[in-house]
Amino acid sequence: MVLLAIRDDRLSLLLIRRASEPFRGCWALPGGFVLERESLDAAAARELAEEAGVTRVHLEPFGVYGDPDRDPRGRVISVGYVALVRADELVLQAATDADAAAWFPLDEPPALAFDHPRIVADARAHLRDALDREPVGAELLPESFSLAALQRVHEAVVGHAIDKRNFRRKVLAEGLVEAIEGELAGGAHRPAQLYRYAGRRGEAKREVGR
Amino acid sequence: MVLLAIRDDRLSLLLIRRASEPFRGCWALPGGFVLERESLDAAAARELAEEAGVTRVHLEPFGVYGDPDRDPRGRVISVGYVALVRADELVLQAATDADAAAWFPLDEPPALAFDHPRIVADARAHLRDALDREPVGAELLPESFSLAALQRVHEAVVGHAIDKRNFRRKVLAEGLVEAIEGELAGGAHRPAQLYRYAGRRGEAKREVGR
DNA sequence: CACCTTGGGTGTCGTGAAGACACGAAGCCT
DNA sequence: AGGCTTCGTGTCTTCACGACACCCAAGGTG
Numbered sequence: 326m327v328l329l330a331i332r333d334d335r336l337s338l339l340l341i342r343r344a345s346e347p348f349r350g351c352w353a354l355p356g357g358f359v360l361e362r363e364s365l366d367a368a369a370a371r372e373l374a375e376e377a378g379v380t381r382v383h384l385e386p387f388g389v390y391g392d393p394d395r396d397p398r399g400r401v402i403s404v405g406y407v408a409l410v411r412a413d414e415l416v417l418q419a420a421t422d423a424d425a426a427a428w429f430p431l432d433e434p435p436a437l438a439f440d441h442p443r444i445v446a447d448a449r450a451h452l453r454d455a456l457d458r459e460p461v462g463a464e465l466l467p468e469s470f471s472l473a474a475l476q477r478v479h480e481a482v483v484g485h486a487i488d489k490r491n492f493r494r495k496v497l498a499e500g501l502v503e504a505i506e507g508e509l510a511g512g513a514h515r516p517a518q519l520y521r522y523a524g525r526r527g528e529a530k531r532e533v534g535r
Numbered sequence: 536m537v538l539l540a541i542r543d544d545r546l547s548l549l550l551i552r553r554a555s556e557p558f559r560g561c562w563a564l565p566g567g568f569v570l571e572r573e574s575l576d577a578a579a580a581r582e583l584a585e586e587a588g589v590t591r592v593h594l595e596p597f598g599v600y601g602d603p604d605r606d607p608r609g610r611v612i613s614v615g616y617v618a619l620v621r622a623d624e625l626v627l628q629a630a631t632d633a634d635a636a637a638w639f640p641l642d643e644p645p646a647l648a649f650d651h652p653r654i655v656a657d658a659r660a661h662l663r664d665a666l667d668r669e670p671v672g673a674e675l676l677p678e679s680f681s682l683a684a685l686q687r688v689h690e691a692v693v694g695h696a697i698d699k700r701n702f703r704r705k706v707l708a709e710g711l712v713e714a715i716e717g718e719l720a721g722g723a724h725r726p727a728q729l730y731r732y733a734g735r736r737g738e739a740k741r742e743v744g745r
Numbered sequence: 746c747a748c749c750t751t752g753g754g755t756g757t758c759g760t761g762a763a764g765a766c767a768c769g770a771a772g773c774c775t
Numbered sequence: 776a777g778g779c780t781t782c783g784t785g786t787c788t789t790c791a792c793g794a795c796a797c798c799c800a801a802g803g804t805g
Contacts, residue, residue: 488792488793488794488795490794490795491792491793491794494792495791495792498791513801513802513803514800514801514802514803515799515800515801515802516800516801
């Protein structure tokens with residue numbers, strides 16, 4: 326599970342430190358096993374609820390990892406899921422096989438156990454592809470947010486700076502997002518217009534394009 | 536395994552008719568089980584070699600299917616792979632749990648067993664996404680081919696007709712494909728210029744864009 | 746209270762990709 | 776010889792996107 330949330334305006338990744346032997350003390354992705362009568366999506370949702378205390382999340386599989394030697398303990402096949410959660414809904418729990426959990430910026434993760442570096446990279450690539458198909462920001466930001474916050478999310482995903490005017494033009498042209506009249510954010514300096522996601526998910530972009 | 540090849544100028548899908556009971560007599564995707572010490576990719580390659588007698592193929596996972604009720608016999612988790620093969624390299628073998636194998640146009644598949652309709656749809660969507668990232672045609676067509684043949688492949692994948700001039704302009708601008716000087720196809724009417732794939736796979740498109 | 750600092754908000758131009766669109770050319774068949 | 780079928784070609788328009796600079800509003804500071 327690649328669990329992402331915005332922390333200090335940065336897109337961050339939840340990792341646990343392994344308490345038991347293979348890669349003991351290393352940072353690793355949280356995860357768990359699928360139960361006998363449970364779909365993969367349900368398993369991911371359950372693990373997420375157990376570890377992060379969140380239920381309403383964007384949860385999406387992006388890859389399978391089945392190399393026979395990827396786990397020295399034996400044959401483990403993993404399905405990678407990206408989870409986008411709102412920071413204010415998080416309630417971290419103690420995982421059974423970890424002695425610590427911490428957030429790291431997605432840009433600069435620490436050394437990871439197993440083939441987890443590859444999994445994180447794949448998750449990020451997947452997210453980058455999904456960025457202009459799905460309202461990624463909606464799952465990471467609170468109900469109302471400034472366009473600058475949304476831009477920071479996009480920049481973290483694509484990995485480079487985006488021009489402010491171009492970004493605003495594009496986002497507003499998509500029509501997924503609407504200004505909340507009269508609402509302003511009480512920031513440190515000039516207050517920003519707040520926005521919220523408008524319509525349903527998905528095809529909206531194409532509809533607007535016509 | 537969603538196994539695709541060009542047959543009669545159409546992009547076609549290999550299906551097997553099930554000989555044993557769940558969905559007996561229904562058409563289904565070919566597939567098999569992963570061995571204890573075998574990667575998923577290796578398992579897919581092995582199944583493909585067993586069933587279609589081909590080894591050098593484009594083989595790519597696109598999804599995981601793990602609903603506990605998807606197979607009435609019990610819990611089976613499947614990984615979907617798309618395989619693109621050249622028709623002239625195919626040597627179909629008898630599969631153990633099938634009494635027949637046949638090709639169907641990808642556009643109009645028959646009723647399928649299990650959740651295979653969904654898997655086929657996902658494979659096609661994956662292929663559509665990959666179409667302008669990877670030299671899809673290179674894996675389906677013989678060494679040398681006419682642009683018209685390549686265009687038919689693309690049309691089959693995207694599902695609609697493409698303007699001939701626009702297609703040629705784009706394909707040639709990408710630089711992935713090069714004319715074979717002096718070679719012409721002996722067709723029914725005016726002979727066509729033959730082409731072949733030029734450079735390596737992958738980033739070529741971006742490099743040309745600069 | 747004046748000024749500075751900081752982030753918020755706005756418009757234009759140029760370029761490149763892609764879609765729409767029609768006709769002559771070459772070879773085969775009858 | 777004529778007709779049929781496929782091959783091969785260029786222009787125009789539209790749109791998405793990137794580059795680019797300045798004023799505005801509020802809080803903090805001296």
